[in-house]
Amino acid sequence: MNVLRVENLRFAYDREPVLQGVNLEVDAHEFVAVIGPNGGGKSTLLKLIMGELLPDEGSITVLGKSPRQAREAIGYVPQNTNVNLDFPIRVLDVVMMGNPKQHREAANWWERLFPVRYNSVEKRCAYTTLQKVGMEAYLDRRIGELSGGQRQRVMIARALCAHPKLLILDEPTSSIDIEGQKQIYALLKELSRDLTVLVVSHDLSVITEYADKAVYINRSSYTHDLRRSPIHLQQPEGEHFCEIELMQMLAEKTCDCEHHAGKKEKH
Amino acid sequence: MEILHYTFMQNALIAGILVSLVAGIIGSLIVVNRLVFLTGGVAHSSYGGIGMAIYFGLPIFLGASLFTVAVALLLAWLTFKKRHLSDTYIGLIWAVGMAIGVIFVDLTPGYNTDLMSYLFGSILAVQHSDLWFMGALLAVVLFTVHHWYRELLAISYDSDYAALRGIPTGRFYTLLLILSALTVVVAIKVVGLILVLALMTIPTHIASHRSSTLYGMMMLSALFAAFFTLAGLWLSYRYDLTSGACIILAAAAGLVLESLWRLSQKG
Numbered sequence: 001m002n003v004l005r006v007e008n009l010r011f012a013y014d015r016e017p018v019l020q021g022v023n024l025e026v027d028a029h030e031f032v033a034v035i036g037p038n039g040g041g042k043s044t045l046l047k048l049i050m051g052e053l054l055p056d057e058g059s060i061t062v063l064g065k066s067p068r069q070a071r072e073a074i075g076y077v078p079q080n081t082n083v084n085l086d087f088p089i090r091v092l093d094v095v096m097m098g099n100p101k102q103h104r105e106a107a108n109w110w111e112r113l114f115p116v117r118y119n120s121v122e123k124r125c126a127y128t129t130l131q132k133v134g135m136e137a138y139l140d141r142r143i144g145e146l147s148g149g150q151r152q153r154v155m156i157a158r159a160l161c162a163h164p165k166l167l168i169l170d171e172p173t174s175s176i177d178i179e180g181q182k183q184i185y186a187l188l189k190e191l192s193r194d195l196t197v198l199v200v201s202h203d204l205s206v207i208t209e210y211a212d213k214a215v216y217i218n219r220s221s222y223t224h225d226l227r228r229s230p231i232h233l234q235q236p237e238g239e240h241f242c243e244i245e246l247m248q249m250l251a252e253k254t255c256d257c258e259h260h261a262g263k264k265e266k267h
Numbered sequence: 268m269e270i271l272h273y274t275f276m277q278n279a280l281i282a283g284i285l286v287s288l289v290a291g292i293i294g295s296l297i298v299v300n301r302l303v304f305l306t307g308g309v310a311h312s313s314y315g316g317i318g319m320a321i322y323f324g325l326p327i328f329l330g331a332s333l334f335t336v337a338v339a340l341l342l343a344w345l346t347f348k349k350r351h352l353s354d355t356y357i358g359l360i361w362a363v364g365m366a367i368g369v370i371f372v373d374l375t376p377g378y379n380t381d382l383m384s385y386l387f388g389s390i391l392a393v394q395h396s397d398l399w400f401m402g403a404l405l406a407v408v409l410f411t412v413h414h415w416y417r418e419l420l421a422i423s424y425d426s427d428y429a430a431l432r433g434i435p436t437g438r439f440y441t442l443l444l445i446l447s448a449l450t451v452v453v454a455i456k457v458v459g460l461i462l463v464l465a466l467m468t469i470p471t472h473i474a475s476h477r478s479s480t481l482y483g484m485m486m487l488s489a490l491f492a493a494f495f496t497l498a499g500l501w502l503s504y505r506y507d508l509t510s511g512a513c514i515i516l517a518a519a520a521g522l523v524l525e526s527l528w529r530l531s532q533k534g
Contacts, residue, residue, distance in 0.1 A: 142479045
């Protein structure tokens with residue numbers, strides 16, 4: 001069974017569709033990179049996969065269920081830029097965030113009286129999750145004191161704390177230095193041994209070095225299996241130039257797909 | 268110490284402390300949720316409730332509470348999904364609420380009460396019944412914040428993530444606005460509807476630099492607010508000045524001193 005299956009998806013905010021004829025299959029333990037131009041529908045696709053929006057046509061299933069039914073199985077890491085650095089909050093609070101119902105169910109009556117405190121089980125869970133991302137030494141540090149890369153590791157730990165089967169990351173390395181980006185992707189690659197990772201990124205190294213599949217989204221979709229035919233960038237001089245070149249190549253393949261799909265429909 | 272023998276002064280002190288504790292706790296939530304302007308709109312529109320209560324011969328607290336809670340519900344409904352339009356709605360409700368108050372006071376035959384007391388507070392005129400209302404609100408605020416601390420923390424820090432984890436963000440947003448509205452109503456007696464925002468934000472701003480958790484910020488902010496209120500009351504009694512203005516200036520002086528101290532530590 002696919003972890004994620006998107007079939008002939010169509011979605012429009014108004015009349016003009018943002019996504020049309022999008023197909024995607026993601027198997028367990030795959031590391032999938034979603035790329036495409038701004039306004040191409042990447043963020044909309046993420047919202048649909050997470051159940052925040054409903055498709056107009058087609059279907060999305062996560063572990064065989066609708067996205068809303070599978071909500072507990074989806075972990076989400078937002079863009080690095082969305083964090084309020086002045087917010088008085090510790091790493092421990094961020095990692096444990098979003099599980100109040102589970103806390104009430106698991107806690108005894110005394111612990112339920114003091115939801116502000118974390119019990120030993122919760123602290124251990126936070127510690128072991130932070131260990132996975134190499135941030136266990138920062139448990140009591142204020143989040144605003146951390147670097148961009150460290151904050152993003154904490155956000156990944158927060159998503160992992162809910163034990164997801166599918167981890168979705170929206171441009172996790174924006175505003176992080178190159179070394180930090182490499183570390184984050186290496187970490188995600190390692191995590192994909194235990195779960196499935198879907199990452200939206202503008203960083204090409206994720207496609208050339210880490211991902212198993214690249215999904216190009218620009219209204220419709222094209223999936224490129226990087227394990228069968230890896231992409232090697234031939235122009236190391238300018239990253240921007242390389243990105244455009246790669247996008248053009250994938251866009252041409254997307255057009256071919258649309259052309260074939262159109263022919264099939266006619267037949 | 269002879270001032271403590273007067274009943275009106277005893278009431279003023281108790282009212283000051285009760286309202287400061289509520290303002291410190293709710294003020295922290297308002298600041299971290301970036302709802303200061305919205306609360307300003309609710310505070311000023313409460314004048315509509317005061318005017319209507321005077322016209323219909325209702326207790327001022329009751330009239331103002333019902334009106335401001337209705338305004339808070341309306342604003343919650345209007346702004347939850349359309350945050351980008353918040354400014355327009357807030358400005359509208361701010362002005363319309365005050366206009367309603369002015370018209371109803373105009374229509375009240377023979378009405379000649381000092382309206383300045385509602386704008387700038389009249390803590391020395393606090394009655395026993397007012398204290399019960401303030402005490403009840405403090406109890407409600409303490410219970411709500413304590414019991415749903417984890418939910419409030421999650422929606423304040425990252426409402427998108429909270430929604431993804433199944434926390435009903437809309438309900439908590441509405442609850443927060445209702446509590447803000449009631450806080451405004453009780454604070455009108457102490458500092459007046461024009462100065463209420465300062466009591467909710469200055470102690471919070473100071474506390475935000477000295478706490479690493481939201482809970483700590485709320486507690487510290489409540490203590491700072493109580494301290495500034497007592498200092499302002501003493502200044503008001505000693506120099507025969509308007510109490511509400513003295514409280515706010517005491518808080519502002521505290522903010523300046525704290526900022527200078529912080530700057531000296533950095534240097």
